[in-house]
Each structure stands twice: as structure tokens, then as C-alpha cells.
Amino acid sequence: MKDIVRSAYRHPLLVGEDLERLVAAHHRCEVEKGKVLIPEGQVAGEYYILQSGLIRAFVHDYEGSEITTEFFVAGEIAIVPDSLFQRSPSKETLVAATNSVLWKISFDDFQLLFHQVPGFSEWGRLWFTQQLFAMKQRSxxxxxxxATDRYLRLVTEKPQIIQHVPLKQIASFLGITDTSLSRIRKEISQ
Structure with a gap:
């Protein structure tokens, strides 16, 4: 089922044999809920394309509480970019929020293909631009x-999160307390 990999790398300059080389560099892996993919403090050695499931990224704040920084859903690339590309210890932890099927590519394979396949570097430039835009929009x-509008947007864009992720993690992602999220959900359901 490498169609999910082909779909993730959709770009007009990334076709034919070049695309198939990229697809072949990915390896399928299944992970159970709770499996840590990239722990805080470790340099990321790969990134993942989700076929199914949910992946959560989180950090610890100054008080030691977990704060969710991102949710990744099917079709998305689960990655800690600063750790992977700057080869620095990750500030985030990447963990399976549900049982998940992933397609993994190592940093070394990525680097090799990035320099050998011109369409891949163009895809990468476009992907990073989109990620920067999304990050700016979120901030x-x-x-x-x-908070209600942020919650409704999350429900619309990634409804599977609402179904499978504890409210505490959703609240931290939205920048609100559990109590506030419960109140918002109650108001919406009335």
C-alpha cells in the first residue's frame, strides 16, 4: 500500500522512476499506541508518513507538564524537522497516540535522494513553505x-483526534485548560 507514500510526494517534477526510487526507500512499520518514535533528547534519524493512526508530538513546559505541539493524521508526514535536519537533540517527543501504520525513511536515505533527485528537492522546498505557513497560521x-473557534477548526480538519485522543492532550494543543475544553464541548452540544 505504498500509494500513501506516492500521494505524500505529489509534485509535478517528481514522477516516474524518480518517484519510485523515493517510494522504495520507505519501509512499512506498525506501532502500538504509546510507542515512542522519537524521544526528547535524541537526534531524529528518520521521519514517517502515516498510512493510518495518529501520532502526537509534545514537549514539557517549565513546570514539567506535557504540552501537545502537533497531531499527525493519515497522509501526513510525522517529523521533528529541527532535530532531523540540524542533527540536534529533539526538544519534542513523537509518540503513537493510537495503533498506527507508518512508512519510515531514514535520514541517510533522505539525504542521498534529496541530492540525487532534482524533483525531490523542489518537493522539499514546497513542503517546507507549506509547513512554515501552517505554523504561522497556528501561532x-x-x-x-x-478557544471555541480553535476547537471547531480542529474538529473540522482532524475529527479523528476528537474521537481517539484524551481531552487533556487536546486542551494542551489548543492552549486551554481541561475545564475550559469541557465547557466548550458542552456549549457546542446544546
Missing amino acids: LEMITAK
Whole structure:
């Protein structure tokens, strides 16, 4: 089922044999809920494309509490970019929030293909641009959007998170307390 890998690398310059080389560099792995893929403090050696399941990224705040920084769903790339590309210890932990099927590519294979396949570098430039835009949008929404609106957007864009992830983790991702999230959910359901 490497179609999910082909889909993740959709780009007009990434076709034919070049795309198939990239797809072949990915290896299928199944992980159980709770499996840590990249622990805090370790240099990321790979990234993943999700076929199914949910992956959560989190950090510990200054008080030691877990704060969810991202949820990755099917079709998305689960990655800790600063650790992978700067070869630095990860500040985030990447963990399976549900049983998941992933396609993994190692940093070494990525580097080799990135330099050998021109379409891959163009895909990478576009992907990073999209990620930067999404990150900026999220940080602006954390300041300008009401918590209810942030929650509704999450429900619309990634409904599987609401079904499979504990409220505490969702609340931390939205930048609100568990109590506030419970109140929002109650108001919406009325």
C-alpha cells in the first residue's frame, strides 16, 4: 500500500522512476499506541508518513507538564524537522497516540535522494513553505481566535483526534485548560 507514500510526494517534477526510487526507500512499520518514535533528547534519524493512526508530538513546559505541539493524521508526514535536519537533540517527543501504520525513511536515505533527485528537492522546498505557513497560521490563531473557534477548526480538519485522543492532550494543543475544553464541548452540544 505504498500509494500513501506516492500521494505524500505529489509534485509535478517528481514522477516516474524518480518517484519510485523515493517510494522504495520507505519501509512499512506498525506501532502500538504509546510507542515512542522519537524521544526528547535524541537526534531524529528518520521521519514517517502515516498510512493510518495518529501520532502526537509534545514537549514539557517549565513546570514539567506535557504540552501537545502537533497531531499527525493519515497522509501526513510525522517529523521533528529541527532535530532531523540540524542533527540536534529533539526538544519534542513523537509518540503513537493510537495503533498506527507508518512508512519510515531514514535520514541517510533522505539525504542521498534529496541530492540525487532534482524533483525531490523542489518537493522539499514546497513542503517546507507549506509547513512554515501552517505554523504561522497556528501561532496567529492562538492569539487572535477564540478557544471555541480553535476547537471547531480542529474538529473540522482532524475529527479523528476528537474521537481517539484524551481531552487533556487536546486542551494542551489548543492552549486551554481541561475545564475550559469541557465547557466548550458542552456549549457546542446544546
